[in-house]
Amino acid sequence: MASRGTEETLTERLKVALKARGQRWTEQRQIIVKVLAASNSHATGAELVERVREEDPSATPSTVYRTLDLLEDLGLARHHHGPDGRETYHLEEIIEHGHLHCRGCGAEQELDPVSAAPILVAIKGATGFSADLDHLSLQGLCATCHAAQGE
Amino acid sequence: MASRGTEETLTERLKVALKARGQRWTEQRQIIVKVLAASNSHATGAELVERVREEDPSATPSTVYRTLDLLEDLGLARHHHGPDGRETYHLEEIIEHGHLHCRGCGAEQELDPVSAAPILVAIKGATGFSADLDHLSLQGLCATCHAAQGE
DNA sequence: GAGTCTATCGCAACACGTTGCAATAAGCAT
DNA sequence: ATGCTTATTGCAACGTGTTGCGATAGACTC
Numbered sequence: 001m002a003s004r005g006t007e008e009t010l011t012e013r014l015k016v017a018l019k020a021r022g023q024r025w026t027e028q029r030q031i032i033v034k035v036l037a038a039s040n041s042h043a044t045g046a047e048l049v050e051r052v053r054e055e056d057p058s059a060t061p062s063t064v065y066r067t068l069d070l071l072e073d074l075g076l077a078r079h080h081h082g083p084d085g086r087e088t089y090h091l092e093e094i095i096e097h098g099h100l101h102c103r104g105c106g107a108e109q110e111l112d113p114v115s116a117a118p119i120l121v122a123i124k125g126a127t128g129f130s131a132d133l134d135h136l137s138l139q140g141l142c143a144t145c146h147a148a149q150g151e
Numbered sequence: 152m153a154s155r156g157t158e159e160t161l162t163e164r165l166k167v168a169l170k171a172r173g174q175r176w177t178e179q180r181q182i183i184v185k186v187l188a189a190s191n192s193h194a195t196g197a198e199l200v201e202r203v204r205e206e207d208p209s210a211t212p213s214t215v216y217r218t219l220d221l222l223e224d225l226g227l228a229r230h231h232h233g234p235d236g237r238e239t240y241h242l243e244e245i246i247e248h249g250h251l252h253c254r255g256c257g258a259e260q261e262l263d264p265v266s267a268a269p270i271l272v273a274i275k276g277a278t279g280f281s282a283d284l285d286h287l288s289l290q291g292l293c294a295t296c297h298a299a300q301g302e
Numbered sequence: 303g304a305g306t307c308t309a310t311c312g313c314a315a316c317a318c319g320t321t322g323c324a325a326t327a328a329g330c331a332t
Numbered sequence: 333a334t335g336c337t338t339a340t341t342g343c344a345a346c347g348t349g350t351t352g353c354g355a356t357a358g359a360c361t362c
Contacts, residue, residue, distance in 0.1 A: 024328050024339060046318060060342050065319065067340095083286075085236045085349085086318080100280050115277045122273035126266045128294030129251050135234070139286035143279030175309060175358050197348060211312050216349060218310095236319085237348075 010037065010076070010091070017074050031055050032067045036077060042088045045079075078134050098136035104145025111136065161188065161227070161242070168225050182206050183218045187228060193239045196230075229285050249287030255296025262287065 014033060015025050035051045036043070043051075049064045068089055071077035079089045083101045098111035111119075116133050123131045165184060166176050186202045187194070194202075200215045219240055222228035230240045234252045249262035262270075267284050274282045 019329090022329095022339080026328070026340065028341075044318090049318090058342080061319070062321080062343085063341060081232050081234075081236045083232075085232045085238060087236060100278060100282075102280075103283070109278070109280075111278060118277050119270065119273045122270045123289065123291075126269050127251060127260070127262060128297075129253075129260075129289065129291050130294075130297045131251075131289045131291035132254070135290035137288070138274065138280065138282045140274075140280050140282035143281075146279075146281045170359095173309080173359095177310065177358070179311075195348090200348090209312075212349070213313085213351080214311060 014071075014074070014076060017076075023070075028052075028056065028059055028063050029067050029070075031059070032064055033071070036068075036071070036089065036091055039090070042090045045087045045089065048089060080135055080137055082137070083139055098133050098138070100142070101137070101139045102142040102145055103139055104141050104148070107142060109142070111138075165222075165225070165227060168227075174221075179203075179207065179210055179214050180218050180221075182210070183215055184222070187219075187222070187240065187242055190241070193241045196238045196240065199240060231286055231288055233288070234290055249284050249289065251293070252288070252290045253293040253296055254290055255292050255299070258293060260293070262289075 011030070011033065014029075018025050018029075032048070032052055035048060035055065039048065039051070045065060045068070048068070049059075049061050052059045052064050068077060068079065072079060077089055077091055079087050080099065082088055082099075083103075097113070098116055100109040100111055102108075111133070113133060116136065119136075120131055120133065123129055162181070162184065165180075169176055169180075183199070183203055186199060186206065190199065190202070196216060196219070199219070200210075200212050203210045203215050219228060219230065223230060228240055228242055230238050231250065233239055233250075234254075248264070249267055251260040251262055253259075262284070264284060267287065270287075271282055271284065274280055
């Protein structure tokens with residue numbers, strides 16, 4: 001499996017990055033990173049807490065959330081807010097992307113950087129803002145639902 | 152003041168809309184609508200709860216949140232999620248708009264429909280999605296911070 | 303005005319996430 | 333190996349928002 005090598009590289013990178021900042025490589029952090037790496041798609045904070053506690057029942061939510069913040073600070077993880085305000089985390093390894101929620105059918109699509117490029121250009125043109133694709137979370141009607149409603 | 156008349160119209164509209172759905176016009180709902188109308192800009196859920204409790208200490212958070220959901224269902228109020236996931240509510244009277252948060256300086260700008268038009272067009276072109284401006288909440292770098300970082 | 307139906311309320315408990323603080327343990331120096 | 337410094341942990345409490353349930357009280361009929 002190609003991803004096995006990626007995991008090791010990640011661990012190594014993390015260890016070095018922490019040491020460089022005078023921070024520590026603890027067992028809890030190893031577990032949290034492992035769980036995050038094993039959650040190949042997105043996972044909510046609560047899900048991650050639960051999975052971490054399966055591995056180490058003594059772990060607490062505060063530790064998990066603080067570690068997630070740290071990983072984000074290091075640029076190794078990202079989070080965004082879903083339409084209900086819940087948090088969703090994923091590793092930075094996953095390609096940067098936005099999210100589209102259809103309020104008609106409830107479907108969720110991902111938005112890749114290539115498709116998003118003209119949108120980001122339009123935002124910049126209209127507002128001067130350089131938007132982060134990873135925080136771009138749109139709600140609206142997908143083409144199908146829009147057509148269905150346009151009766 | 153022109154807004155005084157608007158408030159009365161709103162109350163009247165609401166009463167009729169509720170009756171049409173077999174729902175009730177209670178004192179708590181009157182208070183909540185009044186508080187929302189008095190919060191001329193945005194207000195978080197917690198702020199609204201607090202203000203409602205000033206008027207009626209017996210009111211509970213569940214009532215306030217349920218009423219806000221109801222108002223949204225009726226199309227008289229809107230909410231969106233800030234960058235921290237907190238909810239923010241406002242009356243639909245306020246012009247539909249998006250939000251821009253700068254992660255550099257923390258500033259928040261509003262995005263009016265005219266400026267947003269090319270963005271919505273770009274989204275539609277790239278994805279087929281008809282995005283809701285009211286849920287458009289972007290995070291990124293404003294022009295100033297972007298220039299400052301681009302050293 | 304009295305009675306009936308049921309939407310709404312307040313309460314209590316829960317879910318998710320955050321924060322302050324004292325105890326623990328990682329990493330370094332000797 | 334031992335001790336020292338301080339980052340990190342677990343705990344406990346809090347803040348925001350949601351949900352289930354029995355009691356209350358609108359609104360409608362007679």
